[in-house]
Amino acid sequence: MILRIDSSSAIPPYEQIRGQLATMIATGLLPAGQRLPSIRQLAADLGLAGGTVGRAFRELEQGGFIASRGRHGTFVSDHVPARRPDRERALLEAAGVFATQAVQAGVDPRRLLDRALKSIGSNAALDQTS
Amino acid sequence: MQTAQLTSAGWIILGVGVVIAAAGFVWAVSPPGETRIARWSSHHGLGLTESNRAVIAAYLRRTRALQFLGAGLGWVSSPVNISLVGRPFPLGDSWVMLAVAGYLVGAAVAEVVCLGRPRPPATVRAAALAPRTLFDYVPAASVWTIRVLPFATVILAVVYAIAPKNPQRGVDPSVAFVVAAAIVVVAFAALTEWFSRIIVLRPQPAITDDLLAADDAIRAGSIHSLSAAAVALILLSLGWTLLSLAGVTVNPQLGAIVSGLGVACDLGALIAWIVLGHVTNWQVRRGASLVSG
Numbered sequence: 001m002i003l004r005i006d007s008s009s010a011i012p013p014y015e016q017i018r019g020q021l022a023t024m025i026a027t028g029l030l031p032a033g034q035r036l037p038s039i040r041q042l043a044a045d046l047g048l049a050g051g052t053v054g055r056a057f058r059e060l061e062q063g064g065f066i067a068s069r070g071r072h073g074t075f076v077s078d079h080v081p082a083r084r085p086d087r088e089r090a091l092l093e094a095a096g097v098f099a100t101q102a103v104q105a106g107v108d109p110r111r112l113l114d115r116a117l118k119s120i121g122s123n124a125a126l127d128q129t130s
Numbered sequence: 131m132q133t134a135q136l137t138s139a140g141w142i143i144l145g146v147g148v149v150i151a152a153a154g155f156v157w158a159v160s161p162p163g164e165t166r167i168a169r170w171s172s173h174h175g176l177g178l179t180e181s182n183r184a185v186i187a188a189y190l191r192r193t194r195a196l197q198f199l200g201a202g203l204g205w206v207s208s209p210v211n212i213s214l215v216g217r218p219f220p221l222g223d224s225w226v227m228l229a230v231a232g233y234l235v236g237a238a239v240a241e242v243v244c245l246g247r248p249r250p251p252a253t254v255r256a257a258a259l260a261p262r263t264l265f266d267y268v269p270a271a272s273v274w275t276i277r278v279l280p281f282a283t284v285i286l287a288v289v290y291a292i293a294p295k296n297p298q299r300g301v302d303p304s305v306a307f308v309v310a311a312a313i314v315v316v317a318f319a320a321l322t323e324w325f326s327r328i329i330v331l332r333p334q335p336a337i338t339d340d341l342l343a344a345d346d347a348i349r350a351g352s353i354h355s356l357s358a359a360a361v362a363l364i365l366l367s368l369g370w371t372l373l374s375l376a377g378v379t380v381n382p383q384l385g386a387i388v389s390g391l392g393v394a395c396d397l398g399a400l401i402a403w404i405v406l407g408h409v410t411n412w413q414v415r416r417g418a419s420l421v422s423g
Contacts, residue, residue: 001259008253030259037261044333045257073261 001029005046011101013048017056023094025065025076034076036066144209147225151202158194162187174347175413182344189348192243196236197355204232220307226396227366230403234359241329241352258342262330264323266414267350272357272406276323279364280316286371287312296380303374315367322360326353346414358407362399369395 003020005013024030036042039057043050057074060066067077102109162170167186171178178186208225212218219228264273291305303311329352334345372392376385 002256003259004254004256006254024259035261037257037259038331041262041331042257044331046255047333 003042003046005048010105013046014052014056014059017042017046017053018059019097021056021060022063022065023091025060025080027091027094030076032076032078032080036074036076038073140209143225144206147205147229148202151198151205154198155195155202158198159191162190162194166190170351171347173409173411174350175411176343176347177340179340181338182340185341185344186348189351193237193240193352193355196240196243197233198236200232200234200236200239201229202232204228204230204235207232220303224366224370226400227363227370230359230362230366230399234356234363237352237355237359238325241325241356245328245332258334262334264326264330264353267330267346267412268326268353268357269406269410269412272354272361273323276319276357276360276364279361279368280312280319283312283315283364283368283371286368286375290371290375290378293375293378293384294380295378299378301378308371308374311367312371315364319360319364322356326356329353329356343414350412350414354410354412355407358403358405361406362403365395365399365402369393369399 001024003017005016007013009016011019021030021036030036037045039050039053042048043053046053057066057068061068061074064077065080066074068074099109102112167183167190168178170190171186176182176186205225205228207228208219287309290308295301329349332349334342337345369392372388372395376389376392379385379388
């Protein structure tokens with residue numbers, strides 16, 4: 001599971017982290033009880049300040065998505081609020097947010113989606129699953 | 131003040147050590163062969179690909195060269211010091227200990243070089259959502275040995291301080307020096323774990339699965355090298371303390387026992403260094419596919 005931060009985006013990095021993690025948790029891609037990397041590790045890997053990742057984690061914890069267990073680390077919460085059993089529905093919502101932002105920025109969302117799929121090499125995987 | 135100079139045997143040992151270190155250095159700086167790369171990768175359960183082979187080759191070349199250079203410099207440091215100053219280092223004439231210390235410094239410098247590299251510029255940065263811990267990269271036994279063993283040195287230093295001494299021999303090394311050495315060993319162990327954790331937390335951009343696996347294997351290899359040298363040094367320090375105790379105690383039976391234990395520690399240091407640093411197979415215990423997973 002990969003977290004991606006676009007430094008050229010108008011969305012602040014902490015919000016990008018929060019949004020991606022929230023979507024992964026809500027869709028079940030990150031299951032309950034899954035241990036997350038430490039703030040220090042994520043900050044180092046993404047080249048961000050610890051406070052930026054810390055803010056995203058704090059907001060996720062306040063939202064009930066994750067729970068800190070002291071020195072044992074941070075885990076996906078067992079009781080995620082409004083967990084949706086239907087992954088497609090949650091992903092559709094996330095795609096809606098993406099499409100809205102793209103249109104507002106004057107960019108064709110389909111073209112961006114094509115580029116994103118190519119960059120992660122998922123086209124082949126999608127062909128296989130369809 | 132006592133002066134010292136090298137004996138003929140000392141010069142021979144020095145010469146042999148320098149030749150071995152020089153040969154090792156030449157071997158280390160030469161591009162590693164396919165067999166060597168394959169063997170190292172096999173030790174770490176790493177599947178070699180076109181892209182990660184070059185990364186592994188560069189890593190082996192850099193680390194081995196600096197480790198051999200450090201060991202060689204450590205080996206010659208004592209005789210050079212004797213030639214210049216006229217007396218050995220305070221910890222004695224343990225060339226092996228100095229060679230292991232030099233090896234450790236070389237391994238650490240190799241990591242510092244790696245840590246100091248600037249991150250390639252990128253608009254989009256990615257990170258795998260898989261936590262990394264020290265125990266993923268090195269056996270728990272090694273971590274706990276480095277944590278616990280230094281306290282045996284402290285306990286021995288206390289025993290050294292309170293044990294009845296032979297008045298005819300004098301107390302050499304002094305109690306204060308043995309206690310200070312024990313505290314240095316504890317600090318050194320803490321420093322080793324801290325540095326190992328820095329290697330674990332070194333930025334790991336999510337790239338492709340094979341490069342990520344190579345990066346993990348390199349981290350494991352580096353931490354194994356550092357841990358092996360650290361365990362060896364701690365055991366050598368323990369051996370030095372035991373042999374010092376054997377030299378001053380008034381009780382001949384206690385002297386014989388601690389002498390035996392001291393020699394066992396020295397042998398154990400050599401075995402630990404070879405087994406943990408160069409023989410142990412270790413596959414990083416993380417998800418097989420972090421990028422595409």
